[in-house]
Amino acid sequence: MKNKFKLSVLCIAVLGLTACSDDDTDTSGLETQIKQLEEQNAELNTTNETLSSTNESLVADNASLVTQTDKLQEKAVSYISTFSAQCAEEGAIFDYIDPNAPAEETPQVATFASAMASEDCMSCHNYEGSDPANVPHGDYGVCSNCHESPHDETPPVDPGNPQEPTFPQPEGDDSKVDGKTGASGAFYYNAGSFLNADYLAQRLNGSIYNYEWKEVSDGSGAKTLKTACGLQNREYMADMFPADGKEYQLSAISNQMGAKLVSTVNKFTDDETAEEVETPNIAIFGYGMKLEDDGNYYVSMSIGKNNTCYNVINDGEARLSYYEYSPMLSAKFERNMGARILGTVDFTRTALKKSDWVTEVPGLGAGETFTPSDVDWTAVGACSLVIKVDGIIPLG
Structure with missing residues (x-):
């Protein structure tokens, strides 16, 4: 009965034969093929298990890499301590200019001093x-x-x-x-x-010249980092933009x-x-x-x-x-x-x-x-x- 069952399965699933009968008595060739197929199937199962295990390991490694990447990104962001570096993350590239640098080294300082003197003296x-x-x-x-x-x-x-x-x-x-x-x-x-x-x-x-962030509420300032990075005289600002949802403008100050x-x-x-x-x-x-x-x-x-x-x-x-x-x-x-x-x-x-x-x-x-x-x-x-x-x- 066992041989007949195997013969039936083989006829239907493997060979697709239509002329099999119970009278066939020489099944050695078919049994050999069945054995080979069983061995191949076992090998495939083993390979599949190995691949599944490897895939699980790769998924775990990928998750670990994502976590490490996030941590590195957070660490990189934590190293940003200046406004110009902050703006570089937004794609606004400019160099910081020290408003107190010697005039011969930084001609732009004259522009800063001129802005400071723009208001009529009597109003001051x-x-x-x-x-x-x-x-x-x-x-x-x-x-x-x-x-x-x-x-x-x-x-x-x-x-x-x-x-x-x-x-x-x-x-x-x-x-x-x-x-x-x-x-x-x-x-x-x-x-x-x-x-x-x-x-x-x-x-x-x-005098010592400096810029600071001044909170305002009249619409004249910036609420987002992207807007702040486009403000006039942005190159003189050293401190990072607060980015706390409030509105700020660049305020120029001078102290003796x-x-x-x-x-x-x-x-x-x-x-x-x-x-x-x-x-x-x-x-x-x-x-x-x-x-x-x-x-x-x-x-x-x-x-x-x-x-x-x-x-x-x-x-x-x-x-x-x-x-x-x-x-x-x-x-x-x-x-x-x-x-x-x-x-x-x-x-x-x-x-x-x-x-x-x-x-x-x-x-x-x-x-x-x-x-x-x-x-x-x-x-x-x-x-x-x-x-x-x-x-x-x-x-x-």
């Missing part, structure tokens, strides 16, 4: 009303009495060695202190001091490079003891310095009526300090730089003004020589001080 420095709180730049006042060269389009030229003194220097005697100039002991910071008046003026009047301190002496009568008392007074104001036609250097500042103004007028002098600090530098004399300025009031160039910061008090205006005893302080609201530079000595 003037104000309406008599409330000093309305002054956009605090104590700077109007343009004619403002700090020097905040809007110059042409960067200043390097005048040379900053340590080459313009004024005579105090004697450096370690055994003495100098109460007259304020220099004491060894001039430790001589190497970090701007003793050259032209060089000091360049640093003191200069160092801190400017004015030192004076407070003189008053103690209410309890009725004694005359003197205390030190130190304030931070923006001031500029320049060389005038008479060959002298002058420091000028516009400030409100305060202790500094009162003391400068009454004492007729002031000590000023200009200080630049770079915390990332290791060398002490590169990390700490600046100078101290010794000066006396020029009562002809100085002007005392009313509380509107514009109108000069009669008899106390620019071009009118006056003395401290001439001043009615109840009529004064602001001071445009001009101090003649008598000396520039080392920092600290």
